Amino acid sequence: MEKVLLSSSPCHYFEAMNTPILIVDDEPDMCWAISHIIQSQGFNVITAYNGEDACFKLTHGDFSIVFLDAKLPDMDGLEVARRASTLLHERPRIVLVSGYHYHDDPVVRHAIVEGIICGFLAKPFTNKELLKTLHTLSQPIE
Amino acid sequence: MSDNPFKKQSKNHFELLYDMLLDAIPSSVLMVDEKLHVVSVNRNFLLKSQRSNANTVGRPLSEVFPTVILENTGIEERIRNVFRSGSPVNGQKMTYRAPGVPIRIYYYSILPIPANQIMLLMEDVTEQVRLSEEVRRVERHLASVVESASDIVLSTDIEGRILTWNSAAEKLSGLSTHEVHGRYFFEFCDTAQKQPVRLIFMQMKNSNESHTTEFHLLTPNNGGSILISWVFSPMKDDYGQTVGTVVVGRDLAERRKLELQLRQSQKLTALGVMAGGIAHEIRNPLAVCSSAAQFLLEDNITAEFHKECSRKIQTNIQKASAIIENLLRFARSSLDTEMVEVDLNSVLKETIDLVTNQAKVQKIQVLLPMQKEYILVSGVSGLLQQVFMNIFLNAINAMPEGGVLRIVVDTFEDRVIVRVSDTGIGIPAGELDKIFDPFHTSSPVGQGTGLGLSICYSIIQQHLGSIQAESRYGEGATIIVTLPLL
Numbered sequence: 001m002e003k004v005l006l007s008s009s010p011c012h013y014f015e016a017m018n019t020p021i022l023i024v025d026d027e028p029d030m031c032w033a034i035s036h037i038i039q040s041q042g043f044n045v046i047t048a049y050n051g052e053d054a055c056f057k058l059t060h061g062d063f064s065i066v067f068l069d070a071k072l073p074d075m076d077g078l079e080v081a082r083r084a085s086t087l088l089h090e091r092p093r094i095v096l097v098s099g100y101h102y103h104d105d106p107v108v109r110h111a112i113v114e115g116i117i118c119g120f121l122a123k124p125f126t127n128k129e130l131l132k133t134l135h136t137l138s139q140p141i142e
Numbered sequence: 143m144s145d146n147p148f149k150k151q152s153k154n155h156f157e158l159l160y161d162m163l164l165d166a167i168p169s170s171v172l173m174v175d176e177k178l179h180v181v182s183v184n185r186n187f188l189l190k191s192q193r194s195n196a197n198t199v200g201r202p203l204s205e206v207f208p209t210v211i212l213e214n215t216g217i218e219e220r221i222r223n224v225f226r227s228g229s230p231v232n233g234q235k236m237t238y239r240a241p242g243v244p245i246r247i248y249y250y251s252i253l254p255i256p257a258n259q260i261m262l263l264m265e266d267v268t269e270q271v272r273l274s275e276e277v278r279r280v281e282r283h284l285a286s287v288v289e290s291a292s293d294i295v296l297s298t299d300i301e302g303r304i305l306t307w308n309s310a311a312e313k314l315s316g317l318s319t320h321e322v323h324g325r326y327f328f329e330f331c332d333t334a335q336k337q338p339v340r341l342i343f344m345q346m347k348n349s350n351e352s353h354t355t356e357f358h359l360l361t362p363n364n365g366g367s368i369l370i371s372w373v374f375s376p377m378k379d380d381y382g383q384t385v386g387t388v389v390v391g392r393d394l395a396e397r398r399k400l401e402l403q404l405r406q407s408q409k410l411t412a413l414g415v416m417a418g419g420i421a422h423e424i425r426n427p428l429a430v431c432s433s434a435a436q437f438l439l440e441d442n443i444t445a446e447f448h449k450e451c452s453r454k455i456q457t458n459i460q461k462a463s464a465i466i467e468n469l470l471r472f473a474r475s476s477l478d479t480e481m482v483e484v485d486l487n488s489v490l491k492e493t494i495d496l497v498t499n500q501a502k503v504q505k506i507q508v509l510l511p512m513q514k515e516y517i518l519v520s521g522v523s524g525l526l527q528q529v530f531m532n533i534f535l536n537a538i539n540a541m542p543e544g545g546v547l548r549i550v551v552d553t554f555e556d557r558v559i560v561r562v563s564d565t566g567i568g569i570p571a572g573e574l575d576k577i578f579d580p581f582h583t584s585s586p587v588g589q590g591t592g593l594g595l596s597i598c599y600s601i602i603q604q605h606l607g608s609i610q611a612e613s614r615y616g617e618g619a620t621i622i623v624t625l626p627l628l
Contacts, residue, residue: 099425
């Protein structure tokens, strides 16, 4: 089953291997697992445990990629992504990570078409799937 | 006789009075001589027989009365007997049909009077006969209503001694009317209920209200008992005095079976609602386990990281398992209906744990102030959990845009009061009294069964408690459950 879903049309992004990656999930163990996979590739990682925290970090930090849980205690992941797309001039590439949605979920497809998120990763994922997503997104486009 | 008393000046005063009196009485009166000729007749007779004075007075009885009457009643022979014996004949029945008039029924008497005449008095009792037949018909009908009822219907005297006992009572209890008549009703009640039932009969003496309750009726002939829902009503006389008690009882076995099925199907609906939240909640620990297991497969990991991964796997497996266990506990049909000591606090806590996932998905904050002491009630924990599960899920459904689910538990005298409030859209005033009706639902077609709150109602009633709703449209709703403390 295809679990990784990546947008074929590029999001606006700026190439920044050096900028940290934001991981948003209310489950600390989930952040721990994702952080480990990403850190193993030499990226820096910053975590946020809820939507407000994520929005604050997004507006005050400089992130190229965001792994974003779909269901946060205070707001939907997609709401965080929507705010990021309107608030930030330089939009990071956002991957929605969720156990709530499935890969061909109309909500997910719609968000990708809208350009609010760049990809979707279904929980539970293999470390390889996450790395594939990470590498695809960190490749410069054009 | 006389048509206008003022024109009959020739008659003397007594004759006049006599004629008036005869004409005034509502009976037919004929004077007959020894040859059975009519000597005089009053107005009532002429009216009833549709004859004139001229073709009646001086005529033989056989001409004045229809042959059929003469033959059936043998009235001529009876009159001759009176002439012979000089003793009257009282209260004989006669039916008479004049041409073109419906059948009439008379009671007649033959009285000997001076001057060798008899007086034939005929009283029209058609209406009385019709009425008494109607009364008998209504009585028969009422008796057959009581007899045909599938519910137990019995009546007692003011002390609670059984007077009537219908067929349903005979069938359900296995006791015939003969066996129970005159015995106290409480003798046939479950041991624990004997005293309460005596009290109910005492209350009936001074009460105008019915008393509803549930208890077992003994079926001594098969050594068992059956659960019956009872309604006791005082029976009053015309002066408002209690003269007895009417007791109606319905066999609950069938209803219990149906309720069990309803509860089970409603539970499955609730499970469907929770599925989304549960999927999310289980996939998180699964994802952590999956990643940690993959880390373990990598070469060159430190011993410390190895341990950390194992620990994460273990705790997350436990997390997932706990969610599944809660779910199983809820889904399993609660076959035990034995009322035992239950801590309401732990019931509430366990139920909240089940809906937390769903609440989180909908960004709902759950406020349940933890209480240290136990709140003990007599109940079936699985059923109470189903009640609160329904109430919580309703509250969560009322807040699609998020909100606060607040649970407040108070004890007051001998009761515990649980108030579950949401900050959702609330219940419109007109709907408030309908929300506990079966199949009442505000959900779109296909999304709600409308059974949830009606099941809550029946479960809470079974626990001798009450359930109410308070709401103002647009300002959220509060469901209040009251249960007796142990």
